[in-house]
Amino acid sequence: MYHVGDLIIYGNSGVCSVESIGKLDIRWINKSKLYYTLCPIYREGKIFAPIDTNLFMRPVITYEEVQHLIEIIPSINEIDCYNYDFRDLTELV
Numbered sequence: 001m002y003h004v005g006d007l008i009i010y011g012n013s014g015v016c017s018v019e020s021i022g023k024l025d026i027r028w029i030n031k032s033k034l035y036y037t038l039c040p041i042y043r044e045g046k047i048f049a050p051i052d053t054n055l056f057m058r059p060v061i062t063y064e065e066v067q068h069l070i071e072i073i074p075s076i077n078e079i080d081c082y083n084y085d086f087r088d089l090t091e092l093v
Contacts, residue, residue: 004020020037
């Protein structure tokens, strides 16, 4: 679960800030569920996302994590993927 103030990647919306977490008082929304209220960083608006959504959501990685990933790129082995279907490729990772 994320916390208020966290920066996350949410679906195709890009980077969002978690503004609040709680139940919503909106007529057409399930009143028994908890929702994240997300504010996209690079556009206007708000997003109300159930905390148990299946939509892609992950924390933004830190500068240090980015630097570490860049450092290990040379040690990552190539995989010949011309003869694999999507299911085979997901099993390789």
